[in-house]
Amino acid sequence: MAKTSDNQQTTITRDRYQRISPIYDWMEILPERKYISWRERLWSLVRGPEVLEVGVGTGKNLAFYPEGVRVTGVDLTPGMLERARNRVAMLNRDITLLLGDARNLEFPNSYFDSVVATYVFCSVSDPVQGLKELGRVVNPAGRIFLLEHVRSAKPIVGKIMDILNPAMVRVTGANINRRTVENVRLSGLLIEHVEDLGVGDIYKLIIARRED
Numbered sequence: 001m002a003k004t005s006d007n008q009q010t011t012i013t014r015d016r017y018q019r020i021s022p023i024y025d026w027m028e029i030l031p032e033r034k035y036i037s038w039r040e041r042l043w044s045l046v047r048g049p050e051v052l053e054v055g056v057g058t059g060k061n062l063a064f065y066p067e068g069v070r071v072t073g074v075d076l077t078p079g080m081l082e083r084a085r086n087r088v089a090m091l092n093r094d095i096t097l098l099l100g101d102a103r104n105l106e107f108p109n110s111y112f113d114s115v116v117a118t119y120v121f122c123s124v125s126d127p128v129q130g131l132k133e134l135g136r137v138v139n140p141a142g143r144i145f146l147l148e149h150v151r152s153a154k155p156i157v158g159k160i161m162d163i164l165n166p167a168m169v170r171v172t173g174a175n176i177n178r179r180t181v182e183n184v185r186l187s188g189l190l191i192e193h194v195e196d197l198g199v200g201d202i203y204k205l206i207i208a209r210r211e212d
């Protein structure tokens with residue numbers, strides 16, 4: 001169950017993404033040059049038939065969805081989702097887009113074969129609760145795939161990220177000092193694979209599954 005303070009924070013996060021949604025793709029042009037190959041790699045590992053993408057945003061992953069899977073994309077922010085809808089309209093694919101909150105997903109237990117989130121758990125107000133929800137809706141044989149930037153474990157870099165974080169959150173909606181690998185563990189998921197993708201130890205591919 002989501003807590004009141006987290007609900008307030010979620011409203012703030014939604015307002016921030018709503019504000020930047022018209023320019024989000026432009027803001028991401030430079031980092032996206034790196035992200036593209038990481039997105040491609042992640043999606044090459046995803047298995048269906050039922051796939052959930054949490055925090056689908058403006059739909060930047062759509063181009064990488066494997067053939068033959070049914071994808072449901074959920075996002076908190078109407079403005080982001082509207083842009084994803086425009087992208088879907090150009091494709092002839094089985095994709096459903098819904099407004100929703102990672103902390104409280106409206107799907108039955110064990111429904112999905114794969115659950116994906118890219119650059120989302122830096123923004124979810126209660127990341128451990130959100131990750132628990134991913135564990136609830138993925139089936140026991142399924143996998144959770146995350147692409148995330150996290151707080152560096154290098155003391156000086158980590159400290160700088162802590163100092164810059166309040167300004168970054170206000171401008172972009174994303175925390176740059178989240179300890180997402182630890183949060184995955186705290187949510188009770190079993191981590192199968194963590195990989196440093198580049199930019200020191202900041203960008204990670206994380207693959208996890210349920211314990212049962």
Ligand SMILES: C[S@@+](CC[C@H](N)C(=O)[O-])C[C@H]1O[C@@H](n2cnc3c(N)ncnc32)[C@H](O)[C@@H]1O
Nearest residue numbers: 017055057060075076077080101102118123124
């Ligand atoms: C940095 S953007 C990433 C978008 C997309 N996944 C990508 O790779 O470009 C973060 C997205 O997470 C969404 N988000 C933040 N909190 C959320 C929550 N609690 N539930 C669902 N989506 C959330 C935001 O609305 C935003 O679209």
